[in-house]
Amino acid sequence: MQSASAIALVGNPNVGKSVLFHRLTGAYVNVSNYPGTTVEVARAPARFDAAVDLVDTPGVLTLPARSDDERATMRALLYEPLQAVIQVGDAKNLRRTLTLTALLAELGIPAVLALNMHDEASARGVTVDAQALSEALAIPVVPTVATGGEGIAQLTRSLADARTLQPLLHYDGTAESALAEMAARIADLAPHPLLTARGLAILYLGQDSEVEAWLKEATGDAYTELASARDSAHAQGVTPAALAHERGEAAGTLATRVTKRTAQASPLLAHRVGQWIIHRVWAWPILLGVLFAVYEFVGVFGAGTLVALMENDLFGNVLNPVVTQFAHKYISVPWLADLLVGQYGLWTMGMTYALALILPIVTTFFIAFGLLEDSGYFARLSVLANRLFKLIGLNGRAVLPMVLGLGCVTMATLTTRILHSPRERLITIFLMALAIPCSAQLGVVLGLLGGISFSALLVWVVSMVAVLMLAGFLAAKLIPGRRIPLVTEMPPIRLPLMGNVAKKTVGRLKWYLIEVIPLFLLGTLIMFLLDRFGALPAIIRAGEPLVSGWLGLPPEASAAFVMGFLRRDFGATGLFAMSHQLSPIQAVVGMVTITLFVPCIASVMMIIKEQGMKVTAAMLALIIPFAFLIGGILNHLLRAVWGAGA
Numbered sequence: 001m002q003s004a005s006a007i008a009l010v011g012n013p014n015v016g017k018s019v020l021f022h023r024l025t026g027a028y029v030n031v032s033n034y035p036g037t038t039v040e041v042a043r044a045p046a047r048f049d050a051a052v053d054l055v056d057t058p059g060v061l062t063l064p065a066r067s068d069d070e071r072a073t074m075r076a077l078l079y080e081p082l083q084a085v086i087q088v089g090d091a092k093n094l095r096r097t098l099t100l101t102a103l104l105a106e107l108g109i110p111a112v113l114a115l116n117m118h119d120e121a122s123a124r125g126v127t128v129d130a131q132a133l134s135e136a137l138a139i140p141v142v143p144t145v146a147t148g149g150e151g152i153a154q155l156t157r158s159l160a161d162a163r164t165l166q167p168l169l170h171y172d173g174t175a176e177s178a179l180a181e182m183a184a185r186i187a188d189l190a191p192h193p194l195l196t197a198r199g200l201a202i203l204y205l206g207q208d209s210e211v212e213a214w215l216k217e218a219t220g221d222a223y224t225e226l227a228s229a230r231d232s233a234h235a236q237g238v239t240p241a242a243l244a245h246e247r248g249e250a251a252g253t254l255a256t257r258v259t260k261r262t263a264q265a266s267p268l269l270a271h272r273v274g275q276w277i278i279h280r281v282w283a284w285p286i287l288l289g290v291l292f293a294v295y296e297f298v299g300v301f302g303a304g305t306l307v308a309l310m311e312n313d314l315f316g317n318v319l320n321p322v323v324t325q326f327a328h329k330y331i332s333v334p335w336l337a338d339l340l341v342g343q344y345g346l347w348t349m350g351m352t353y354a355l356a357l358i359l360p361i362v363t364t365f366f367i368a369f370g371l372l373e374d375s376g377y378f379a380r381l382s383v384l385a386n387r388l389f390k391l392i393g394l395n396g397r398a399v400l401p402m403v404l405g406l407g408c409v410t411m412a413t414l415t416t417r418i419l420h421s422p423r424e425r426l427i428t429i430f431l432m433a434l435a436i437p438c439s440a441q442l443g444v445v446l447g448l449l450g451g452i453s454f455s456a457l458l459v460w461v462v463s464m465v466a467v468l469m470l471a472g473f474l475a476a477k478l479i480p481g482r483r484i485p486l487v488t489e490m491p492p493i494r495l496p497l498m499g500n501v502a503k504k505t506v507g508r509l510k511w512y513l514i515e516v517i518p519l520f521l522l523g524t525l526i527m528f529l530l531d532r533f534g535a536l537p538a539i540i541r542a543g544e545p546l547v548s549g550w551l552g553l554p555p556e557a558s559a560a561f562v563m564g565f566l567r568r569d570f571g572a573t574g575l576f577a578m579s580h581q582l583s584p585i586q587a588v589v590g591m592v593t594i595t596l597f598v599p600c601i602a603s604v605m606m607i608i609k610e611q612g613m614k615v616t617a618a619m620l621a622l623i624i625p626f627a628f629l630i631g632g633i634l635n636h637l638l639r640a641v642w643g644a645g646a
Contacts, residue, residue: 006053006080007046007159010073010104011088012096013059014376016116018042019146019500020088021056024156041072042507048156055080063103064206064240067420067484074203074210077107082194084110084162086155091121091128091143094259098168098251099244101137105165107199111139112162114155118143120494125262133258138166147497169250171243178233179205185225190218205230206240273493277380287384290377291403294368302364303408303438310356323347335532344531350524354517358602359509361408366508369415370501372400376493386486392469393476394419395486398428405436409599412436413606423481426615429607430475433599434623435468444572445591452584459638463592467630523601536562550632552639553590554581560590564597565604571597585638593631598623 009017025044042056057076058069065071077085087104089097097115104111115128134141140158144151170176179201186204187197192214203211204226216223276282324341331337341348372378378400386396397419405412409432416425437445449457476483530536543558551557557575564571575582575590582590598604598620608616 005051005083006055007084007086008055008057008073008076008080008082009086009088010057010077010100011059012061012090012100014379015059015088015090015097016144016146017056017059017088018504019374019497020086020114020116020144020152020155021054022500022503023146023149023152024048025054041076042504048159052083060100062244063100064203064208065210068417068422069420071210074208077109077195078192078210078214082109084112084159086112086114086159088114088116091115091118092124092126094128094255095248095252098255099248101165102168102247102251103199103202105137105167106196106202108164108196109194110162111165112155112158113137113139113141114144114146114151115141116144116146119145119148119150127260127262129258129260133254136166136254136258137168139163147494168254169246171246174236175233175238175243175246178229178236178238182226182229182233185229186215189222189225190215202243205233205238205243277377277493283380283384287381290372290381294372294403295406298361298364298368298404298408302361306360306364307357310360311352315352315356320348320352339525339528342528344524344528346521346524346528349527350521351517353524353602354520358408358410358520359512362411362512363505363509365404365408365411365415366505367501368404369400370504371496373504374494374496374501382486390483392431392472393427393479393483394424394472395484397486398424401428401432402436405432406438406442409433409436409438410602410606413603413610416610420484421481423479424484426611427472427475427479429611430619431468431472433603433607433619434471434596434626435464437464437595438600441572441595444576445595448572448576448579448587449591451579452587456584456588459588460591460595463630463634464595467596471626520602520605523605527601546628550628550635551589551593552635553586554578556581557590560594561597564594565601585635585642588638589631589635592634593627596623596627596630598627 009021011017021042021044024046026047041058043053046052046054055076057073060070060073061067063070063074065074076082085104087097087101089101091097094115097113101111101113113133115130115133118128121128128143130141130143140161140163142151142155142158144155146152171179179198182201182205183197186200191197192200200211200215204215215226219226277286320341327337327341327347331340338345340346343349372381381399382396384396385399389396389398398416400418401412401415404415412432413429416428419425419428445460446457449460527536530539540559540562543561544555547553547558547561548555556578560571560574560578562571563574571594572591575587575594579587599607604616604620607619611619
């Protein structure tokens with residue numbers, strides 16, 4: 001529930017907003033989708049006033065909004081009951097900070113500027129005269145080091161003196177005239193309780209979709225007057241780019257006036273590490289090392305060691321026997337007991353999957369994500385992978401969901417929220433659902449094919465990469481929209497603050513427990529009903545001709561594909577158990593097909609949550625026949641090359 005008053009933290013990406021947010025709020029954090037978006041926003045009562053909520057908005061590269069992150073921030077400015085804004089800026093890059101400040105000044109929001117990371121600026125020979133900057137902006141300017149807690153008390157006190165920013169510039173005559181006309185109409189038709197009509201006019205002129213939606217709702221039929229005024233301004237050459245350029249020039253002039261540069265001391269170790277990470281030679285071994293570390297932590301430790309402890313030792317040996325004994329003793333209706341503790345029981349499958357299988361993976365994933373996020377490495381990872389992902393219609397930000405999908409596709413689906421556009425999220429989720437095996441399934445594949453021959457394993461790897469690239473290329477061509485170029489800030493590499501990582505992990509785990517567990521229970525109930533009314537065995541029997549004919553597998557392999565829907569490694573394990581019946585060709589074809597087959601039920605439920613039922617149904621309707629098509633083609637191709645007896 002929102003408080004009657006809120007303060008939003010606004011700033012560019014990688015300026016320390018989240019660290020500052022946790023300094024100002026303490027332990028309790030509510031992380032959830034921001035209304036009207038799929039973007040996560042943290043909200044918590046302020047330490048200095050429990051009646052005030054602090055809202056940690058996503059980082060914005062620019063306004064008017066272009067990405068989902070920027071749209072979420074714009075929604076906060078439009079709809080939150082804000083009493084003030086804390087703009088968090090980077091003392092090392094004052095021009096970029098003040099470019100956003102110039103727009104906040106136009107919006108007329110009471111503000112305080114937290115000039116963060118001034119220790120890093122000093123280490124680079126940059127000193128900002130905070131007093132002179134405060135006088136120029138007419139608001140409090142507080143130097144802070146959020147990671148060390150410096151300046152936090154002064155920042156808290158300065159909120160009482162938050163004032164409307166002094167405008168940094170006036171635009172040229174044509175632009176001023178067009179903005180004045182549009183602002184007058186907005187003030188008359190749809191006055192905002194906080195934002196100025198002039199600021200709304202600037203954003204509307206820049207075709208900010210959130211401002212457009214708000215104005216349409218507020219003005220009703222009179223909206224056409226605003227649209228006409230905007231068209232007229234564009235015809236006169238008053239464009240968003242021109243206005244942004246003028247703001248940038250004004251910000252640069254002010255930044256130069258209040259900044260003093262001295263001889264830089266020897267580079268910080270973190271600075272040197274940051275240079276190595278983007279070095280044309282050292283970048284790649286470092287990248288492979290980071291990806292391997294993430295995979296080992298999430299895919300091996302989380303999905304292997306922790307899952308084994310939870311699934312086998314805690315649930316398998318302790319909790320499940322106790323719950324099963326209780327159900328059989330106290331529940332007299334057989335089918336009801338079966339619903340709770342049967343093969344497709346709400347406890348033995350639903351809760352066991354959610355808590356014993358997925359929770360350890362989720363926890364390690366959120367820790368790994370938080371470490372990458374806070375260290376500044378994620379931006380570099382995106383840049384390094386950008387060229388490869390360009391071939392499949394994505395940019396480098398998609399690399400992290402893809403890599404983490406090797407640990408758990410379910411949680412990797414969640415991370416696609418970091419991508420800027422719905423198109424990118426859709427393509428990435430589709431590719432992960434189609435061709436990215438989770439760690440458990442990958443282990444079974446390596447165990448089966450590696451035991452046959454290296455060439456068998458190589459065929460599987462080449463097939464997966466070829467399908468991934470082909471499917472990505474076709475999806476990029478067929479799905480409407482354009483590829484968004486990678487635009488990201490290169491923040492300095494810094495040691496993650498473990499307290500901050502821990503708090504964000506706890507907040508995200510709370511979201512998981514509240515919102516995702518019901519999806520597991522619903523999916524389990526569906527499987528129980530299919531089995532109860534005989535549909536599940538019928539599905540297995542119906543698939544036997546396709547499996548044995550087109551794929552060339554034993555008829556019994558049909559059951560593996562149904563079990564693969566419940567959990568990916570179940571299907572692969574079913575084929576592994578039949579390994580004595582499979583020829584090398586059958587083993588390769590079976591593993592390729594089961595890898596391309598539908599993701600597990602947990603992943604499907606997550607896709608439904610992220611993309612909706614219609615998109616998920618269409619995705620499954622495409623993936624299922626595609627998997628069998630590729631499997632059959634591979635079967636006939638390998639038999640033609642290696643011979644039917646191979």
